[in-house]
Amino acid sequence: MPGILEWRPPLLPDLFDWLESGLPGFPARHGAPVHGIRIEEQLTDDAYLLRAELPGLDVEKDVRIDVTHDVLSLRAERGEETRERHHTEFRYGTFARSVRLPAGARVDEVRAEYKDGILTVTVPLTAVEKPSVTHVEVRRAE
Template sequence: MSGMIERLPLWPTLPDLFGWVEGGLPGAHMAVGTHGIRIEEHLAGETYVLRAELPGIDPAKDVEITVTEGVLTLRAERGEETAEKHRTEFRYGTFTRSVRLPAGANGDEATAEYKDGVLTITVPVPEAKAGTRTIPVRHG
């Protein structure tokens, strides 16, 4: 034995640390054992647009989008390839993200399109009618 201590490089552990930081506290907003999905969202006129970063996913078989009580939930799954690897920073398993839709959003008419690793979901949000309604009072 040479008495020298082998030092392992710090770099292989940093991606795990950054992944934890960007994902928040484990289990805080998603199910245990799942990964988050990076998104962008904005309102464009009367349409809510959500774009999700999902490279390497087959949208026809690996993506599920649901709307329940005003909450849009996106779920995707990426299976690990069986080829031998020396090192990987890819994430495999189940990915989920839930967002509350804007008031008045019509989830029943949502559409989704996948192109170049980005899933774009659009949901109509009709403009609320600003008229005043008078309610008659019945005399009993």
């Protein structure tokens, strides 16, 4: 009958499902997998920008951002809604991602904004002098 689509599970698991399901042996609390957070990174002369896809979350309650030394960590929780459904491809549970910040990151000035399902984290940067290079001559030993 035209106009009716029947969903059939793929024969092979989706590559993104496999990659984002977490590493075997590293479960989240209570054995649930930790899903990855998809990000975009941009480095400008004065800031490091990280954009993360986090649709459908209450950022004040469900999202946590921490900076430890030079690592920025994002963690989010999406609780599963209890309703009858035939099929879902939504992800529920814990989502996490950590990135190493560039040299000169001013971690005490990190800002975050959330709009239209995208979390944007801005980390101001201090200009870092490029290290000088010293050439060392190699001589043959006698």
